[in-house]
Amino acid sequence: MTNVTATGQYALVPDDFHGVTPKVVVKEGEKVKAGGALFVDKNHPEVKFVSPVSGTVTAVERGERRKVLSVRVEAESQQEFVDFGKLDLQKMSAKDVLGILCEAGLFAYFVERPYAVTANPDASPKAIFVSAFDSMPLAQNFEFVLKGQEKEFQKGLDALSKIAKTYLGVSARQQAKALTEAKHVEVNVFDGPNPAGNVGVQINHVSPINKGETVWTVGAEEVIFIGRLFCNGRVDFTRTVAVGGSEVKNPAYVRLAVGAQLTNVFAGNVSEGKSLRYINGNVLTGSVVAREGFLAAHATTLTVIPEGDDCHELFGWIAPRFNQFSVSRSYFSWLFGKNKEYTFDARVKGGERHIIMSGEYDKVFPMDIYAGYLVKAVITGDIDRMEALGIYEVAPEDFAVAEFVDSSKVELQRIIRQGLDMLRKENA
Numbered sequence: 001m002t003n004v005t006a007t008g009q010y011a012l013v014p015d016d017f018h019g020v021t022p023k024v025v026v027k028e029g030e031k032v033k034a035g036g037a038l039f040v041d042k043n044h045p046e047v048k049f050v051s052p053v054s055g056t057v058t059a060v061e062r063g064e065r066r067k068v069l070s071v072r073v074e075a076e077s078q079q080e081f082v083d084f085g086k087l088d089l090q091k092m093s094a095k096d097v098l099g100i101l102c103e104a105g106l107f108a109y110f111v112e113r114p115y116a117v118t119a120n121p122d123a124s125p126k127a128i129f130v131s132a133f134d135s136m137p138l139a140q141n142f143e144f145v146l147k148g149q150e151k152e153f154q155k156g157l158d159a160l161s162k163i164a165k166t167y168l169g170v171s172a173r174q175q176a177k178a179l180t181e182a183k184h185v186e187v188n189v190f191d192g193p194n195p196a197g198n199v200g201v202q203i204n205h206v207s208p209i210n211k212g213e214t215v216w217t218v219g220a221e222e223v224i225f226i227g228r229l230f231c232n233g234r235v236d237f238t239r240t241v242a243v244g245g246s247e248v249k250n251p252a253y254v255r256l257a258v259g260a261q262l263t264n265v266f267a268g269n270v271s272e273g274k275s276l277r278y279i280n281g282n283v284l285t286g287s288v289v290a291r292e293g294f295l296a297a298h299a300t301t302l303t304v305i306p307e308g309d310d311c312h313e314l315f316g317w318i319a320p321r322f323n324q325f326s327v328s329r330s331y332f333s334w335l336f337g338k339n340k341e342y343t344f345d346a347r348v349k350g351g352e353r354h355i356i357m358s359g360e361y362d363k364v365f366p367m368d369i370y371a372g373y374l375v376k377a378v379i380t381g382d383i384d385r386m387e388a389l390g391i392y393e394v395a396p397e398d399f400a401v402a403e404f405v406d407s408s409k410v411e412l413q414r415i416i417r418q419g420l421d422m423l424r425k426e427n428a
Contacts, residue, residue, distance in 0.1 A: 243302045270304050
């Protein structure tokens, strides 16, 4: 674990909470406590999005058509917290638990399926799913994160079980008793390569979503956030973030609060003299962030890789390419076997072209869904066919590996996101 001194600047970004229409409830210069609301959802004002620290609101950043881009807070040296009082979970009903989660800003971290949007508190989910492991590249080891926080994790699971039947997905390699012997939840063990850790894959294998049904998902570390609230009566959004990538000199875990500025995380710890891409999250599903940007609400990983825009290859695609990875045998690197290490950059290495129905999506897609046909149904806007092909069961992240191996260079995650938004609007 590496100690990083925070810059004191924090930002909460509404775009991190897909499906939310933000209404800012603070003004520049106003003081807030940790756990105090910065903005709410216009459609569900009871769902609050709160400050991770106490301090002064320095900016409400807006973009085109006055869209709220971020609300920034400068932390004060002596932190103050909103006191939510002593919470006796055993005496609380599901409605009480939901109410305090909305008030404390923790319900904002629930994601609803179908549509993969911030959850609607008025919905009645048939289940809540938590994945306790992440199989994406360079992901954090949740067993490491969990050490010393087992009590809070179990308390968080207890709170979720009050709301709906809760399923906990664990890896066959995980041994922590707090996971394998978790109480008040159904524990399911998964094994296999990425994307086995995706909560969508786990839902598909345990309790698939049918039209008209709703499921909520919560990140494993957000469960700890919930547990802290019920143990201490106040919010604590501090995460254990894995910092890695080929351009990070000393990969490490760092403790950061949600929305923390990342300047000091990267200072002196990344390669100099080359164009770099900083990613909030992992290389397959993360979003680009500036070096001076802020930790995204759901991010548990920070990754730095070469941008690749300063590379000039002699003969281009016709070169044999012994040091570049290929899923197929397009490059001669396949001669070195599967154990050879590669440095990946952000280049697509080819232009978008027609989708060839070669079955390459299905080879890496672990759900009983015809991924290629579903993508084509979304592109053509055929809602009936989208529904028949299982769009209610998927989220953009479920197509991350398929997008990586796609020889057509199509942005599958963006297409699925558009399809889900289209379907949500149609069914509203």
